[in-house]
Amino acid sequence: MRRRSRLAFAACAVTAGLTLAACSSGGSSSSGGSSSGSSASGSTTAAFNSGVNTVVNPSTTKGGTLTYGVAATPDSFDPGNTYYAWVLNLNRLWATPLLTYKSCTGGCGDTLVPGTATSLGQVSSNGLTWTYHIKQGLKFEDGSPITAQDIKYAVERTYDRSVMENGPTYFVNILTDPKYPGPYKDPNGDFTGITTPDQNTIQFHLQAPFPDFNYVVGAFSQTAPVPKAKDTGSNYQLHPQSTGPYMFQSYQPNKQLVLVPNPNWTQNEDTEARQLASKIVVNLNMNAQDLDNRLIAGDVDIDAQGIGVQAAARAKILSSPTLKNDADAVPGNRAWFTYLNTKVAPLNNVNCRQAVEYAANKTDLQTAWGGPYAGGQVATTLLLPGMNGYSSFDLYNAKTAPTGDLTAAKAALAKCGQPNGFTVGASYRSDRPAETAAIQALQAALTRVGIKLQLHGYPSGSYYSTFAGAPNYVHQHNLGILQGGWSPDWPDGYGMMDELVAGNTIVATGNTNIGELNDPTINSLFQQTTKPGLTTAQVGAIYGQIDKAAMAQAVILPNVYATNLLYRSPAATNVYAFAPYGEYNYAVIGASS
Amino acid sequence: MAGGIIIVFLVLVAIVGPYLVQNPDTYNSNLINPTFSRPYGPWGGISLAHPLGVEPVNGRDLLARIVVGTRYSLGIGFLATVLAVVIGVFFGIIAGYFGGWIDAVIARSMDVFLAFPLLVFAIALIGVIPNSAFGLSGNTLRVSLLVFVIGFFAWPYMGRIIRGQVLSLREREFVDAARSIGARGPYILFRELLPNLVAPILVYSTLLIPTNILFEAALDYLGVGLIPPTPSWGQMLSNAVSNGFYYIDPMYMIIPGLAIFITVLAFNLFGDGLRDALDPRGH
Numbered sequence: 001m002r003r004r005s006r007l008a009f010a011a012c013a014v015t016a017g018l019t020l021a022a023c024s025s026g027g028s029s030s031s032g033g034s035s036s037g038s039s040a041s042g043s044t045t046a047a048f049n050s051g052v053n054t055v056v057n058p059s060t061t062k063g064g065t066l067t068y069g070v071a072a073t074p075d076s077f078d079p080g081n082t083y084y085a086w087v088l089n090l091n092r093l094w095a096t097p098l099l100t101y102k103s104c105t106g107g108c109g110d111t112l113v114p115g116t117a118t119s120l121g122q123v124s125s126n127g128l129t130w131t132y133h134i135k136q137g138l139k140f141e142d143g144s145p146i147t148a149q150d151i152k153y154a155v156e157r158t159y160d161r162s163v164m165e166n167g168p169t170y171f172v173n174i175l176t177d178p179k180y181p182g183p184y185k186d187p188n189g190d191f192t193g194i195t196t197p198d199q200n201t202i203q204f205h206l207q208a209p210f211p212d213f214n215y216v217v218g219a220f221s222q223t224a225p226v227p228k229a230k231d232t233g234s235n236y237q238l239h240p241q242s243t244g245p246y247m248f249q250s251y252q253p254n255k256q257l258v259l260v261p262n263p264n265w266t267q268n269e270d271t272e273a274r275q276l277a278s279k280i281v282v283n284l285n286m287n288a289q290d291l292d293n294r295l296i297a298g299d300v301d302i303d304a305q306g307i308g309v310q311a312a313a314r315a316k317i318l319s320s321p322t323l324k325n326d327a328d329a330v331p332g333n334r335a336w337f338t339y340l341n342t343k344v345a346p347l348n349n350v351n352c353r354q355a356v357e358y359a360a361n362k363t364d365l366q367t368a369w370g371g372p373y374a375g376g377q378v379a380t381t382l383l384l385p386g387m388n389g390y391s392s393f394d395l396y397n398a399k400t401a402p403t404g405d406l407t408a409a410k411a412a413l414a415k416c417g418q419p420n421g422f423t424v425g426a427s428y429r430s431d432r433p434a435e436t437a438a439i440q441a442l443q444a445a446l447t448r449v450g451i452k453l454q455l456h457g458y459p460s461g462s463y464y465s466t467f468a469g470a471p472n473y474v475h476q477h478n479l480g481i482l483q484g485g486w487s488p489d490w491p492d493g494y495g496m497m498d499e500l501v502a503g504n505t506i507v508a509t510g511n512t513n514i515g516e517l518n519d520p521t522i523n524s525l526f527q528q529t530t531k532p533g534l535t536t537a538q539v540g541a542i543y544g545q546i547d548k549a550a551m552a553q554a555v556i557l558p559n560v561y562a563t564n565l566l567y568r569s570p571a572a573t574n575v576y577a578f579a580p581y582g583e584y585n586y587a588v589i590g591a592s593s
Numbered sequence: 594m595a596g597g598i599i600i601v602f603l604v605l606v607a608i609v610g611p612y613l614v615q616n617p618d619t620y621n622s623n624l625i626n627p628t629f630s631r632p633y634g635p636w637g638g639i640s641l642a643h644p645l646g647v648e649p650v651n652g653r654d655l656l657a658r659i660v661v662g663t664r665y666s667l668g669i670g671f672l673a674t675v676l677a678v679v680i681g682v683f684f685g686i687i688a689g690y691f692g693g694w695i696d697a698v699i700a701r702s703m704d705v706f707l708a709f710p711l712l713v714f715a716i717a718l719i720g721v722i723p724n725s726a727f728g729l730s731g732n733t734l735r736v737s738l739l740v741f742v743i744g745f746f747a748w749p750y751m752g753r754i755i756r757g758q759v760l761s762l763r764e765r766e767f768v769d770a771a772r773s774i775g776a777r778g779p780y781i782l783f784r785e786l787l788p789n790l791v792a793p794i795l796v797y798s799t800l801l802i803p804t805n806i807l808f809e810a811a812l813d814y815l816g817v818g819l820i821p822p823t824p825s826w827g828q829m830l831s832n833a834v835s836n837g838f839y840y841i842d843p844m845y846m847i848i849p850g851l852a853i854f855i856t857v858l859a860f861n862l863f864g865d866g867l868r869d870a871l872d873p874r875g876h
Contacts, residue, residue: 289837310837311630311836311837311838311840311841312837312840312841314629314841315629315631315840315841318628318629319629361620361622363622363627364620364622364651366627367622367625367627367630367650367651368650368651370630371627371628371629371630372627372628373628374630403622430816431816433832433835433836436821437650437651439821440651440821440822441620441651443822444618444619444620444651444822445620447618454730454731455820455821455822457816457820457821
């Protein structure tokens, strides 16, 4: 507390000419032990949700300490070994992949822009080779130059799942030479999936065309360069060699990470990140309630996990006009769904599935997920709002009859040959309170038309591997209705819908096409998106068609487009919701000073 | 005395109550403020229509859920106690009367049961049982399972007390007399000894009931109890704590907490009174 006040005062002296009045008010209130006064130096008046589409406290002022809190631990701070959204968001401070998301508000944030590359990838005419050129003069934190070989090595090491167990496996699945064991087991082996014709060029060789390959490169940090000489395997996460604006000063796993500016990074090399705060502290493994209290008290600036505050803090924030001004209901790059299985009778009849869609009470479902701010907005589509191809259609009257269209539901039941309803099993993760509330809300709503759900609760750890994601188990236990959610790996129609409704994604365990939809029309539409030469708009139009076709099949009952109620400290600058992660954009936040 | 009156009242509530209250599963979303997930109005939405208020998030009537929950709580607690008493008395009498290696085997197995990490075992056992087994399914299966697990692990308490009583009873003259006129083991066990054990059995089963009710609530609290939306006191408490409702709607935690508290206290008072009346030396 004292430290922040002093820094605020020092910065006031520097920028005295411009923000004298603001600083004097900030100085007087910070003497009372509160950091809120320093927010006055921001030029925008913060209001509730102003961080969703605009930048709150825009500033280019350097200095100050920015403090993050996390009520969890990272899967790994090694850029090659993480799959968590908040870690991918945060590690852009020290790991720059070939491509990265554009730092801007709203749906613009979903755009890929060059990171260490000079431009987006160039694909060969057969769709099998993607070429990236690397910017000249890039350096690691120790001043050594970044080469294409460092990027190739970074990807190679992710092939060894015994060392790098957490990251995504897109490269193994997509590139040639999938049997390559990784550089730890095979130090002299030559991985042929990637070639480096010269110091500044890297080529990826694919087994089959993959139009979204730029996302594979940009959505994760696995292409952030790793110098082979500094690689310590699973210990590399203790001090990854920084290529971004900050580098590790100290890291105590499960406790604290301290970042300081990287002297070998320049703004010219990377336009998407900022080097503002003179120190960034990430406190790990905090108690969730304690973290909320510290956020509100000003000891912590941002909750880095970005999944929203607990119920107690939600009540405190939303019922206080002052606190509410410093909060946003940020759209969370996630939707909560109820999957309707197309193989379990009588839901194998599309009319019975449509009856469920009509009879569901969307208002109760929204309340079960946490209400309009902490839960989400009522959903009627598979694509999230803002995604390429999204259109706001509503096949089952969720907007006109938000508590359920019982007349239409009964008509659909009659068409299905079950006029008095039916009984079917329903699965959910019993250790998730909101999901438990949601399935009960659906159960109560469906009872109104005679559809009875027999609830089966499962542990979330094995939910997809053993239960809802295992078609055999689902059929044996008559689980027609399966509660779940989906968070796309990258924000486009492929990332959102391919795993959910494409027929070729049905597998025996870990199945994500839980409705087991294998519809020829939808499958051929997915094929069409891989045609070379399509414009973004044309691809979007096809994804829009897939969305409508899947909703007409009633294979998913969308509950809500999730929102996270996030609190931003008035002392943090350049704060705004970042679409690809559904969190604030950690690459640009500074500390007001 | 007071304990007895409350127990009679609770039993009445469990038997006829569910027919007098509204449907415990009916949603009243109009009574819930969706922004905060909590009921409108003070005291958890207490009103004439909902004398104990409503649940947060879904607006289900709390009185109805408490009353129907009484049936499950008392029912499971009582049945589990019957099971524990039957097993405990049977093995306690045998061990105490026959002595020797039979006593050694039974007494050691009672020690094993008492030393068992019961809660952990119960969670594991109920967790791995599928949703339909032994010809039962859904909630019926869960209730039977809870009765079995709670009762089966509570019997050594009863068994030890009975064994101790029998150890002293078997040396008494009337047992010698029965033996001398040629009575066999089973006759002596169940015609001579058992009637003399009625007092301790009554007292300790009354004291076992509240323990079992608490244990059932604990299992429900830990998420291995009844299947939602079945009303259960333990799950209401768990819900209030895990979702942080105790902060925004404390009544949702206080009311089921009071229900458990009153029930357990009543049975304990009643059991103590019974002991004073029937078994003055049992202290």
